[in-house]
Amino acid sequence: MAVSVLLSCNQVHHNILTSQEEKDGWVLLFDGKTLDGWRDYNGASLTEPWHVVDGCIQAKGTGSDGSGYIVTDKEYENFELVWDWKLSKGGNSGMLYHVVERPQFKVPYVTGPEYQLIDEPNFSEKLEDWQKTGVDYAMYLPDTAVMKINPAGEWNTSKIVFDNGHVEHWLNGVKILAFEAWTDDWFARKNSGKWSHAPEYGLSRKGLICLQDHGYPASFRNIKLKELPRKSEDVLLYNGKDIEGWQTYGTELWYVKDGLLVCESGPDKKYGYLATNKYYDDFDLTLEFKQEANGNSGVFIRSIVDEDATVEGWQVEVAPKGHDTGGIYESYGRGWLVQIPDEKESILKEHDWNLMRIKIQGDNVTTWLNGEEMVNIKDERIGKGKGRIALQIHDGGGIKVLWRNIRLKTL
Template identity: 35%
Template sequence: MKKASNLLLSIILFTGISLSAQDNWEMLFNGKDLKNFEQLNGNAKYQIKDGQLIGTSKLGTPNSFMATKKTYGDFILEFDVFVENGLNSGVQFRSLSLPDYNNGRVHGYQCEIETSSRKWAGGVYDEARNGWLYPLSRNPKGRNAFVPGQWNHYRIEAIGNTIRTWVNDTQCANLVDDTTDKGFIAFQVHSIRDESLEGKIVKWKNIKIKTTALENSRKGVDPDVPEISYLANQLTDNDKRKGWRLLWDGQTTNGWRGAKLDKFPEKGWEIKDGALTVLSSDGAESRNGGDIVTEDSFKDFELSVDFKISEGANSGIKYFVDSELNKGEGSAIGMEFQVLDDKAHPDAKQGKNGNRTVGSLYDLIRAENADSSRGKNFKGVGKWNNARIVVKGGHVEHWLNQIKVVEFDRFSQMFKALVEKSKYEKWDNFGRIPEGLILLQDHGDEVSFRSIKIREF
């Protein structure tokens, strides 16, 4: 019996040693020195105390980064972080600092660390490049994961084009993006403008990384955390499982026709480099190639469209379009997600109370960010932005770059009253038809579209 017990103990010990050997974690920060790191951009103070990496905020300096000298592609990173209230921070990954990009400014993915009331800690921001990729406006559960005033545990999985994050074992981000596949990891002390924030600290400890046997180490995905993909004109496996399909294949005119034609326009639209572009003419509405519409009509759906505007451009994404209305000059009739350069196009100051600005339900409801006080999250002229329209029965939502900016009931008395005071009052049952086409507008300005996909409920 004693021999059997000893044999069992030996097996347990041997198994434990084997599992430990297979675990393959390594400490990214040794708790003693920064010989494997270099400080980039700002000159906030970093120090080591009690095995912790401590960054201290400083007025008059840009964002500071303590970056690994080594670069990493696929990995799983874990660390604990403590940040004083009021301070913003983050951990960069797959990031770069290149002389020919913004004079060496650090750019790339960042996992957010913050204490603000919007609660986006654990979201993914694209530093100095594409802005917010995964704000937690799409993940209410994740917004409650970070606890201010205490140590919080983070996990980042960057494997292939999939990026997932967890804070205190709650999944926060589920991102698909292929912009950068390799770069350094860096610990940020954010720039500050408020004197009351000077001297506040952010601390990291237990920083470890795993770069092998990653597939077997993945955490399970929370089904309540939506996947957000930035792959151009592609569907992920998850998209396909959820019923998404591409409305435009990225190469042909299949599935589309002119709004007032039985075929695709012969001029005014161009397909090039995976983008569907309405060409600039004289800025007039539907005077060149004209609007284009889907061949199919839709009732309850979720639509996602990437768009890129030129300076001063005006366009729109319309839905519940009846192409039999307005056979004369001008655009086809339907509800419109406004696409506009708010700074340079005069239409932004027309209408009522900003209801013709980007993201708005054109001429009816102004787009505004109800999630924070930081604007509508428009990424700018010449950059790809995302429009998301969700329709379930009468309930309609507009989302601009994953931030909800409009919400209404198209069957409500309020909506009917808004229509009666708008340019649409002459169209019977405007916005209330059972189903309709989806339209991309020709307003005489150059605007590009891609990654046009839809799922029906």
């Protein structure tokens, strides 16, 4: 009963937008009355321990590390996100964003960053600095000298700004933290700490908003968001000198020789991948390739790296003549989505340079080979996908492909 009183909410003048906020593009993520617009992580409905109490969306406090997460129906990319929050004594919760759903991800925090919320004075265990309120969890620490946190049972207001990689955390009207995502410093922190075994953590540029029930009652209200515009980028993915900006997976060979990126089968003769360390979702990509030996390779789009270091997603085929170069293959589930008709197989130039173009926007994918359109499809599952660009070496050995002029424009 004490907890119920502690976390009760005053409904007056909450969970509404002013006319000016509406004009400025703000939307409410919680209407103060229902859980419409929220569902389980990786689920189609809401079954996790959350309910509405006196105008608050409230965690019942029965969640755990592996459960209790709810997400918005809609994804968001660049935004300002503001919310009020109140914890029970010793409480632990969080606000996550850019969360990605796939069956491979059992919990959302291995994909999306978290603004941590925790009652430090009364928490039952010793906390590291990277676990405390206001942190970008396990990554960046706030300036504690300017922070003022109201105690358990009292309301606080937080804000996250995510603007094309620039991130800010605010608490009770004060900016407490700012950093740039996907910089060398960001990757150094990601790869050396808690997320070193979570290869997809923090890479997505777009995703779901997520609330966490971590075993303690917690209340939220006035959850509102304003989307910010995306800035287009022209990106040179391969610099002609080394594989900076890429990561190798598997034991096959990736190296630079005479300014060219070379993939070559190694002694294990298994699948191998070279994947960008950033996500690219909507883009227009061009690259050139030359097959010096068996050219069974490919370009993965919107793809993720599994725990066993294999890439899963959609592959635009690069293969010897007669084997569907420019076609699209799904590496999990459905297999070939589109194969190339026989009359288009002659477009591939054997043992010579070929120009491939891949344009993907929303659920539409178009591929070209040497200026000729090969595939133009719309696919709902691709439309929901997000992830890296990756080059592949097929298993079996005897493969050698050269690559150059890999660049894209984000859309």
